[in-house]
Amino acid sequence: MIDSKQNDSQQxxxxxxxxxxxxxxxxxxxxxxxxIDQIKEVxxxxxxxxxPQTSSFxxxxxxxxxxxxxxxxxxxxxxxxxSNDHAVSENNFTLVIESxxxxxxxxxxxxxxxxxxxxxxxxxxxxxxxxQAGQSYITGIVxxxxxxxxxxxIFKVINDQDVQxxxxxxxxxx
Amino acid sequence: MSIxxxxxxxxxxxxxxxxxxxxxxxxxxxxxxxxxxxxxxxALFRLTHTLKGxxxxxxxxxxxxxxxxxxxxFGEVRDGRIVLGTDIxxxxxxxxxxxxxxxxxxxxxxxxxxxxxKTKLEVLIKAAKQGYSLSQPNGQSQxxxxxVKVDPSEENEMDAxxxxxxxxxxxxLVQVPVKKLDDLLDLVGELVIERDRIIAxxxxxHSTNEFSRLNRISSDLQYSVMDVRLVQVGFLFNKFHRxxxxxxxxxxxxxxxxxxxxETEIDRNILQVISDSLIHLIRNAIGxxxxxxxxxxxxxxxxEGTVTLSASSESDTxxxxxxxxxxxxxxxxxxNKAIERGLISLQDAALMTNRDLTMLIxxxxxxxxxxxxxxxxxxxxxxxxxxxxxxxxxxxxxxxMIGEGTIFTLTLPSSMAVKxxxxxxxxxxxxxxxxxxxxxxxxxxxxxIHKTGNELITIYLNKTIHIVFLSDLFDPxxxxxxxxxxxxxxxxxxAKLEVVVVSFGxxxxxxIVDKLLQQKEIVEKPLKKPFxxxxxxxxxxxxxxxxxxxxxxxxxxxxxxxxSQVNRTINA
Numbered sequence: 001m002i003d004s005k006q007n008d009s010q011q012x013x014x015x016x017x018x019x020x021x022x023x024x025x026x027x028x029x030x031x032x033x034x035x036i037d038q039i040k041e042v043x044x045x046x047x048x049x050x051x052p053q054t055s056s057f058x059x060x061x062x063x064x065x066x067x068x069x070x071x072x073x074x075x076x077x078x079x080x081x082x083s084n085d086h087a088v089s090e091n092n093f094t095l096v097i098e099s100x101x102x103x104x105x106x107x108x109x110x111x112x113x114x115x116x117x118x119x120x121x122x123x124x125x126x127x128x129x130x131x132q133a134g135q136s137y138i139t140g141i142v143x144x145x146x147x148x149x150x151x152x153x154i155f156k157v158i159n160d161q162d163v164q165x166x167x168x169x170x171x172x173x174x
Numbered sequence: 175m176s177i178x179x180x181x182x183x184x185x186x187x188x189x190x191x192x193x194x195x196x197x198x199x200x201x202x203x204x205x206x207x208x209x210x211x212x213x214x215x216x217a218l219f220r221l222t223h224t225l226k227g228x229x230x231x232x233x234x235x236x237x238x239x240x241x242x243x244x245x246x247x248f249g250e251v252r253d254g255r256i257v258l259g260t261d262i263x264x265x266x267x268x269x270x271x272x273x274x275x276x277x278x279x280x281x282x283x284x285x286x287x288x289x290x291x292k293t294k295l296e297v298l299i300k301a302a303k304q305g306y307s308l309s310q311p312n313g314q315s316q317x318x319x320x321x322v323k324v325d326p327s328e329e330n331e332m333d334a335x336x337x338x339x340x341x342x343x344x345x346x347l348v349q350v351p352v353k354k355l356d357d358l359l360d361l362v363g364e365l366v367i368e369r370d371r372i373i374a375x376x377x378x379x380h381s382t383n384e385f386s387r388l389n390r391i392s393s394d395l396q397y398s399v400m401d402v403r404l405v406q407v408g409f410l411f412n413k414f415h416r417x418x419x420x421x422x423x424x425x426x427x428x429x430x431x432x433x434x435x436x437e438t439e440i441d442r443n444i445l446q447v448i449s450d451s452l453i454h455l456i457r458n459a460i461g462x463x464x465x466x467x468x469x470x471x472x473x474x475x476x477x478e479g480t481v482t483l484s485a486s487s488e489s490d491t492x493x494x495x496x497x498x499x500x501x502x503x504x505x506x507x508x509x510n511k512a513i514e515r516g517l518i519s520l521q522d523a524a525l526m527t528n529r530d531l532t533m534l535i536x537x538x539x540x541x542x543x544x545x546x547x548x549x550x551x552x553x554x555x556x557x558x559x560x561x562x563x564x565x566x567x568x569x570x571x572x573x574x575m576i577g578e579g580t581i582f583t584l585t586l587p588s589s590m591a592v593k594x595x596x597x598x599x600x601x602x603x604x605x606x607x608x609x610x611x612x613x614x615x616x617x618x619x620x621x622x623i624h625k626t627g628n629e630l631i632t633i634y635l636n637k638t639i640h641i642v643f644l645s646d647l648f649d650p651x652x653x654x655x656x657x658x659x660x661x662x663x664x665x666x667x668x669a670k671l672e673v674v675v676v677s678f679g680x681x682x683x684x685x686i687v688d689k690l691l692q693q694k695e696i697v698e699k700p701l702k703k704p705f706x707x708x709x710x711x712x713x714x715x716x717x718x719x720x721x722x723x724x725x726x727x728x729x730x731x732x733x734x735x736x737x738s739q740v741n742r743t744i745n746a
Contacts, residue, residue, distance in 0.1 A: 049603055049722040052648040053708045061705070061714060061722050066364050068714045068722055070704055102703055158704050 018119045022142070024149055025095065025112035028080025033142060033149040036114060040098040045071075045107060062105065064096060070104040077157065097154055106154070115149075117142055122151060183408075184280065187232045189347040191277045194225045198270050202263075209258050219248040225273075231412055237276045240288050243295045244269055255302040265294050352442060355403055362396050363697030363715075370718035396697075400589050403443070407485045407494070408436030410445055414456055418481060421460045428467055428477055429460050434484035440492045441589045444566045448494075448586065451559040455496045455582050456481060458556075463500030463580055473577065475499065487588060491610070494584040503574035505531040515540065529680075532572045536560040564729040567593075567608060567712060569678065593698050595725065597691035598674065600644055604723045605687075606696055606715065611728040613675045613682065615690060620669045623662065630662060632673075632684065639675055639684040642735065648710070661686075678732045698725050709734060
């Protein structure tokens with residue numbers, strides 16, 4: 001993660017014309033973005049098995065091509081659920097994310113689209129109101145005409161969760 | 175040890191030794207390129223040390239002697255007393271070659287001359303110890319050969335030998351990274367899942383005979399792969415001689431290690447997970463259990479204490495016992511300590527049996543020794559031991575007699591790969607419960623369940639069983655106080671309930687499930703991040719219909735239930 005950030009700043013230093021590809025998906029009414037190289041594939045959401053002892057945004061696990069993968073509901077995590085449109089709120093697609101450490105899926109409603117943007121249009125310094133660790137997964141904001149895309153570091157979202165779970169368990173044991 | 179076993183050990187020693195030898199050569203070459211790289215020297219030191227240990231264990235004295243000298247030599251290099259120059263490298267390489275020949279000679283039975291080069295190294299070490307700087311910067315030291323008293327004929331012979339022996343030696347064993355075995359097992363697991371799926375789909379259209387061959391072959395394959403992963407516990411046990419020696423020396427106690435049942439086989443991964451726990455238990459036995467020689471004499475025991483490490487297999491479990499003939503565990507001391515540490519309340523302590531009290535040593539932050547000794551830790555160990563054993567689905571029990579000694583009994587599954595489980599349905603999801611913890615499956619009516627002191631219990635065959643609604647436990651909004659009765663009160667008065675009765679660590683609990691399915695052997699996949707900290711589950715598997723099935727961890731669930739019970743009594 002640190003590497004990619006450094007690369008970004010280097011790229012902006014060298015020339016503003018370097019473009020990156022991002023995958024944009026809708027959560028609630030907002031648009032969120034991930035770097036394309038973090039995403040392995042998009043599949044139709046399979047049957048999800050709920051897991052005990054996890055927070056509600058961890059929807060459970062699913063079998064994707066023989067791999068058991070954690071499925072996250074970021075709308076729930078970010079508090080973006082809109083309760084009024086029940087019919088559409090089926091999370092039909094799953095973005096499969098892969099790193100050396102993690103493999104997981106993110107629920108999205110529509111097929112996400114890819115977008116080519118110049119690195120310069122990512123605003124890295126974002127003032128989030130408080131410097132709590134919970135906010136640090138936002139890596140930047142992309143402004144395109146009337147659109148605003150929030151770039152996130154998905155692995156930081158999970159690490160944040162790890163800490164929470166750990167605290168919860170300690171609370172139980174204490 | 176049977177001849178068969180001895181042969182097997184020899185094969186394994188050879189494979190390991192050859193690997194060590196190859197690595198030594200590689201490192202030496204690397205060292206020659208970057209003289210003074212202490213990391214490499216340290217690695218060489220460690221390698222020769224390991225080789226020495228293994229060779230001693232197998233009784234190959236020549237190899238042990240040679241490795242010993244090399245170990246000393248690298249020790250001196252590491253400490254900066256020997257500066258490596260070109261001519262010294264020649265000697266070191268030669269000694270490595272001789273080492274290789276010695277290893278080879280186990281198979282070929284050839285006589286290898288090794289004293290010459292060994293003496294040469296010894297002289298270098300001796301000189302270094304006396305403070306000579308042995309190497310001129312340009313590497314032209316001429317006086318060394320005079321220092322070395324070598325029988326010239328022997329050295330010549332050796333040279334001739336090394337000339338012809340640039341033969342690459344092959345071992346009959348193939349070393350396979352565990353990762354590859356894990357992958358293979360994963361694949362076999364998927365095959366079995368796929369087989370189940372196909373059979374489930376064609377149940378109606380074909381006779382069952384159609385698939386019997388597929389069934390048999392895939393089962394055989396599965397068991398063969400599992401068998402490959404089995405190793406003898408002796409591998410681990412034999413490494414404990416050194417640990418016992420070191421620990422007893424540090425504590426100035428006399429301890430003998432006795433090994434029994436070293437040939438018992440267990441899954442390699444389980445052995446790996448519990449190895450630290452075993453080390454800890456053995457160190458504890460020496461640190462806390464065995465008394466000092468003078469004290470033992472006073473108590474009429476032999477001065478030398480005995481720690482016995484034994485293994486045996488029983489159907490699909492392996493039982494490892496660590497037994498010492500030391501002071502034993504005093505339940506009263508444990509009680510006092512636990513009260514002092516706030517682990518239990520005074521009232522609770524009065525009600526606890528000696529056995530329960532003894533089990534308190536596994537609580538986090540518990541230690542009875544007031545001062546921290548060199549080897550036995552600071553009370554951070556026993557709970558970790560228990561966690562490690564729980565994590566592989568095993569159990570640990572303690573038996574102790576004051577003045578007589580202590581026995582720790584670990585009951586472990588012999589293979590992590592396949593688990594016999596009972597499948598059941600709960601909230602339209604399928605779960606698996608390991609049969610090893612399942613006592614019985616009963617079916618009762620709502621009227622058979624009684625509310626007693628915030629708990630639900632039932633009596634079945636004269637046994638009191640705590641009843642827990644699994645759905646409550648898994649509900650994130652589960653409130654410990656109100657929750658126990660919630661699902662119960664919702665039931666119709668004539669409702670019939672399916673109960674799976676499990677027992678673990680002396681607690682017996684009946685779980686209410688929605689529907690019982692079949693008994694099935696599952697291939698369990700461990701929980702990966704971010705779910706690896708879920709204590710209620712031990713893993714997952716994929717069912718024939720493609721859905722994910724969760725495997726319950728009975729120790730995890732019962733510990734959580736039991737702990738929350740203890741908490742409640744403390745808080746009340």
